[in-house]
Amino acid sequence: PxxxxxxxxxxxxxxxxxxxxxxxxxxxxxxxxxxxxxxxxxxxxxxxxxxxxxxxxxxxxxxxxxxxxxxxxxxxxxxxxxxxxxxxxxxxxxxxxxxxxxxxxxxxxxxxxxxxxxxxxxxxxxxxxxxxxxxxxxxxxxGYGGRQITYRIRDWLISRQRYWGAPIPIVYCDRCGLVPVPEAELPVLLPQDAEFRPTGESPLKYCDSFVNTTCPNCGDPARRETDTMDTFMCSSWYFLRYSSADYKDA
Ligand SMILES: [Zn+2]
The missing domain is CATH 3.90.740.10 (Valyl/Leucyl/Isoleucyl-tRNA synthetase, editing domain)
Structure with a gap:
């Protein structure tokens, strides 16, 4: 400038x-x-x-x-x-x-x-x-200046349009809009009955048992987010489990 x-x-x-x-x-x-x-x-x-x-x-x-x-x-x-x-x-x-x-x-x-x-x-x-x-x-x-830390970190788009990955725990409700799945209902698990068809889109999108849910907020029928997280979301922390191998409730 x-x-x-x-x-x-x-x-x-x-x-x-x-x-x-x-x-x-x-x-x-x-x-x-x-x-x-x-x-x-x-x-x-x-x-x-x-x-x-x-x-x-x-x-x-x-x-x-x-x-x-x-x-x-x-x-x-x-x-x-x-x-x-x-x-x-x-x-x-x-x-x-x-x-x-x-x-x-x-x-x-x-x-x-x-x-x-x-x-x-x-x-x-x-x-x-x-x-x-x-x-x-x-x-x-x-007094000419001082130390400063500069970052080059950027936003990272984590959503992927595929089956394999942790589902993004968000529900879309016509009345409430975007509603996060409450912690007590986590994790959102992948469905076992998804069909892999050559649609060019994530199989989750066509899996009614997964998509259709109720709004955690008002209880009305609502739809789940069908994008999953980038695999790096999981691989960035899964190894923490090795240090709690005796923990039985996870
Ligand atoms: Zn709602």
């Missing part, structure tokens, strides 16, 4: 053409590691508060709005994608975490393992894990 403000007049046409192109691609296409990196310079720079240096701001389609804040501080020497990007666009690759036997030469690929901090002024010489913590503390002390 900040792209418009960040792009200088000189780079405006090129940036809008690039965004138009990126919009036509899927996230999977955009983030495949093997793919050739593409990007465009905005003409603007960010100031690195720690050393006062100017950092060029680029638009690149492998950075996703849905992942984190949509902006990243690239670290070309220590991230494979950033390395590829910097190589492609001739951006300087500054080593800040030295490999154990580093001779000071240019890297031929990103070094993503722990190492020793270099080119990092007062943090030089620290093991990189300690260095990260020390820099984070320093940034917080100075």
């Amino acid at each position: 900040l792209v418009v403000q960040l792009t200088t007049a000189e780079h405006k046409d090129e940036v809008s053409r690039y965004i138009e192109r990126a919009r036509r691609q899927s996230e999977i296409e955009r983030t495949t590691a093997e793919r050739d990196k593409s990007g465009v310079f905005t003409g603007s720079y960010a100031i690195n508060k720690l050393n006062g240096e100017r950092v060029p701001i680029w638009i690149a389609d492998y950075v996703l709005m849905s992942y984190g804040t949509g902006a990243v501080m690239a670290v070309p020497a220590h991230d494979e994608r950033d390395f590829g990007f910097a190589k492609r666009f001739d951006i300087s690759i500054k080593v800040v975490i030295a490999p154990p036997d580093w001779s000071g030469k240019e890297l031929t690929e990103a070094y993503i393992e722990p190492g020793t901090m270099v080119n990092s002024s007062q943090f030089d010489g620290l093991p990189s894990e300690q260095g990260m913590a020390a820099i984070s503390d320093f940034i917080a002390e100075k």
Whole structure:
């Protein structure tokens, strides 16, 4: 969203053409590691508060709005994608975490393992894990920013249109709408008399003894949900039973 403000007049046409192109691609296409990196310079720079240096701001389609804040501080020497990007666009690759036997030469690929901090002024010489913590503390002390956890978790569609799976315990009532099956009536079991016919739909849908039920709320005739849960719903916790093998009431 900040792209418009960040792009200088000189780079405006090129940036809008690039965004138009990126919009036509899927996230999977955009983030495949093997793919050739593409990007465009905005003409603007960010100031690195720690050393006062100017950092060029680029638009690149492998950075996703849905992942984190949509902006990243690239670290070309220590991230494979950033390395590829910097190589492609001739951006300087500054080593800040030295490999154990580093001779000071240019890297031929990103070094993503722990190492020793270099080119990092007062943090030089620290093991990189300690260095990260020390820099984070320093940034917080100075009031430049702070630590934040970002998630990339997404909604997961668990319903499946097939017989095998735990039935989703929901009842549809004309009067009450969507009614969850009360806990005392769980689990909803799969019917034994479902017929497997080549309808292209779940056999549960055609199994009257399963579909037809009464509303747990008002007692009127109602219909069961016929979608079942994705198998991962069950396989994610079934092993917990092994730790309660002597429990007889489950
Ligand atoms: Zn009802």
